[in-house]
Amino acid sequence: MKLMRQPTILVLLALLLGPSLLFGQEAPAPPSHGSVEFGVRHVSGDVYGRPDLPFSPDVITSKFNEYGDRRSGFVIRKFYMNSDDILGSKNYVTLESQSTFYKNQSYLATFGQYGKFKVQFRYDETPHIYTNTARLLYTQTSPGVFTLPLALRTSLQAQSASATPAATLPYFMATQVVCGIAIPPATQPPACSEPFISPSILRKAGTVTISYYVTPDWNISGLFSRENEVGSRPLGLILNSSPSASATGGAGAELPEPIDYFNNTVKAGTEYGKKDWGVQLGYLGSFFENNVGQLVFDNPFRATLETASNPLTGRMDLYPNNHAHYLNFAGAFDLSKHLRFMASLGPGWLSQNDPFLAYTTNSAINTCGDGTQPCSSLGVLPAPSLDGRKQTLAMNYTLVTLPWKKFQVKAAYRLYDYYNNTRVHDFTPSQGDVGLPDVTSPEENRPFGYNKKNLELTANWFFAKRSSLKVGYEGEFFDRSHRDVEHSAEHSFISALDLSPRKDLLFRLAYRRSDRKPDGYQDMAASDPTTDLPVACTSTSTVFTEEQRCHRRFDEAARLLNRADATVQYDVQKFSFTGGFQTIQTDNNRPGGTNSPTPLNFLTGATATTGAYYLYGALKDLSYIHSFDASYTLSPEVSLFAEYTHERYYKRMISRSRSPLSGTQTILTCSGCDTANNDWESTYHDIFDTYAAGVDLYLGKKVYLTPYYSLSAGKGNVFSSALGDRTITTGPNRFALTGTSAAQNYPETTTRIHELAVVFKYKLTKNLMPKLEYRYQQFDNKDYQTSAMTPYMGCIGTTAAPVTGCPSATANVGIPQPSPFYPGFVVGDTSAARYIFMGVDQPSYRVHVLTATVELHF
């Protein structure tokens, strides 16, 4: 839709509201068959907080429209129409729409006969803008093929061949590629004409649903949906296994992953039942098609002479087509007056059989197959495709009974089986189109699968109206294949008390305690590299294992979970209040069992006793949430509301810095390669405050007015610190967390979303209501991970050739320098020196939206 000029919109706005206010008269309204709200919208605002960018991102493509399409112009905000008894029949039709003609438009059309049949058409569009600060050097010559101008690649290849690429490449990028004020237009390289891009996708989905009551007790239904998702989203790609400047051939590029998906869904079902029982049978088929199966991109630092360690291109396999089929049988039966049995059974089949790509596009790698064959050939693969097959099975059985008048007892059993029937093959991967495959130690794909059983037994005592006491037990029994824990059991005690001492007052307290214990814990990679025998956490073996022997993954590890909720609700005619508190506390740091029985801390004494840890990985996950909301109806004309939520989240994890040893060394002879003296902790701390308050006024039976304000404010911190003894500089416990391995606190991230809105609606007649809405939205974003990103690299400059807005550095721009726009952030990472970023960020914005509409009922 073409954007309208601002003055035109303002004139339209005045024309729209003026006459209706002047000439509108109260008149008796005929019965309403529908309504439409239409008018004009004016959007203005700016993106701010990124003075380092050599351009101003457009507010329309900013996060303001992340999932929306709010532009200036004519709008049909809502439309609704209903017509019953069409042409004297019993049939009806309804039509609805939202945001007509915009990228977030929705339509719903229903035709049917109440209680007999229904045919429904739905069409929805959902945009998703990822960023509007990105820039791309590459050109997409055909779907999924990204090329870089040869001249640029040749220049970059020459730069990367220099003795100190980490220093020179950022300089080259900053002075020759990044276009800004620093480079006079006359001397700008061709790349300066490259447009800024806004990776975004648009989902367009059309659905038709049919439902028919053969009899009041028997219903059949069907659905067909086809969704198309088109666009692009940022994707990280590397050559070699690292983009580090020190890695031969290591390079990276961020590119817009082309998206062109179709997803077809078919559903069919039937249901039959009487008052005391019902059965359902259903089928769901989902068919995913990706029209762009691979992404090929030029190596930005290599233009000619492909070698095994320096490929000319890289290739990424994009998501393969897949199919899923599910059946569902469900039934519920009143076996007696006080006994109900409910069950469901749902098998599913997942499959995928897209042809494999070759190991690499690099024609210089010839160590596949028999060890001498080209890895770019499909013939060296163990199979032409995966023929991946999985079968799922969900079974639920629930029995509910009222053994006594006020008691309800529930027993439920649930089984979910995820069975992986995919064949296992041996592969010899080439990492990042550079790595040399080793046919002597192939990699096997692992068909992960699991089986989960849940048992629930609960009893409810309804001792008064809206008052009940619930106690119960829940057990979860988890079996996994090819994972660290083969079997675990979690036992939970649950309780809840609802008390309603008065009809307008309700208290609720709930508590849950869960204890999960694995039978054993053994990471397959925590094994002796010579014998392949597992190395347990308590083992005294001094071998260097690939994974740390005492690390525990939080989703499998032993844990204790406590959850408590308290809520009070008070609701009288004019006033309502709800207040609540919730805490969830997960503790993985438990001695013994599958964890270490003794603290793993290197330091002893107070540091070990107050902060002892018995595993590596996530130790704690705590949350505390306080919330309340209140509304007060002062009179039929005035009502107020206020809401507040305060949330605090804490997480703590322990890790260890480890470096591989070589030769015949052990962890006792390798000088700090695997020692508790290099343990470090990281804590994660998030705080959120969410406020909203407003008034609804209805004055003189004519005027509706509502002002409200809301704020969602969040800040997050990631703190890290070393836990060992820094004074040990030699020997097996050498402290190594220094320099580029040092623990460092990250800058605070903050986001704030303010919204202030004032809406005025005037009831000109019963059927005609002009409406004026002003909305101010402000998004403040400060994120150390993205706020300093500029196209191609961070903010880099040199004394000799400064880039406007960047700090002056010494000739060696590889030395990190703080960004003036994000205190604490440093750029110029030598590890990322050969990674070309797009500069993805979602900067802060301020937007004013003025909308004038008329709500017409007909």
Add this chain to the structure above:
Amino acid sequence: MFSFPRKPRAWPFLLTAALALAASWALAQKQPSAHQPSSVAWKAPAEGQADQYVGEELCAGCHEDQQKRFKNTVMGKIYAHPRTELEKLGCESCHGPGKAHVAAGGGKDTIPLRFGKDSNNSIEEQNAACLACHARGNRLFWKASPHESRGMACVDCHQVKQERQVLLSSDTRYSAPLTENRGVKKSQPELCLQCHQMRRAQLQRSSHMPYREGKVTCTSCHNPHGTPNPKQLIQSTVNENCLTCHTERRGPFLWEHPPVLENCANCHEAHGTNNPQLLKVRMPRVCDSCHVTSRHPTSPTLLNAVRDFNRGCTNCHSAIHGSNHPSGNMFLR
């Protein structure tokens, strides 16, 4: 330096709980029992009370406004062409036989079944009237579902005769997908957020799915009437639910990342976060908490490292949800 917080003291929580319990226990005696029969028991006509019904016309004689409103509802339109014996009873199909009410000359207490907070009927009685017709469909697992076992009444969320009054502030603040369901007191997500306050806060966060924009709503994933699945999810598992829309991540893949295929919620918080990609913990820590290998993830990572800024670990391991590339075992391809 940040120090890890102490656990909050338990006594304020316990004291509040004890006081609430004590106060409520005493006051609760004044309330009718959950299963206390009302003054006139409601029974379906098949249960032998046919002579107690007076017919819809008689009801409309006094309750004309209500009848007019009812006729404009979907239920009213179905009742205009009744399909069952129950539907033929009109008002009395839900409110029970009206003979005693008529004989008494009106009065709330003589209506066998009334709905809402002022009703003397138990929640079970009120819900039973609705379930007489609505026991199937997505209510098949209502019994003993979380909302049922909390004593929620159908009319806590649904309304039959009232025309929904949408506050101007609600209309401005919340968006919902198009629906023909007008039988709820408020639109989603506002209806659900009245009680689920924490979710209301989460939906306001910077990293979110399009809830605020009205493209996804609570019932896109959950069925509040109960399902046999965890968290009242519509699909059997969290992953099946997520993969309904994110079908490209469904696989099977050649190289799979086990926590991904077991539970998307291991790493993502679907209701909203302030971290990119709805991550529970931002990169690289979300990866660090599981990977203590001999390679790069094990050092604390400087702020300026490529493993930290921008897309973090997925600057390189971008196929983290699974790869079908023969060289994708490290999720680089």
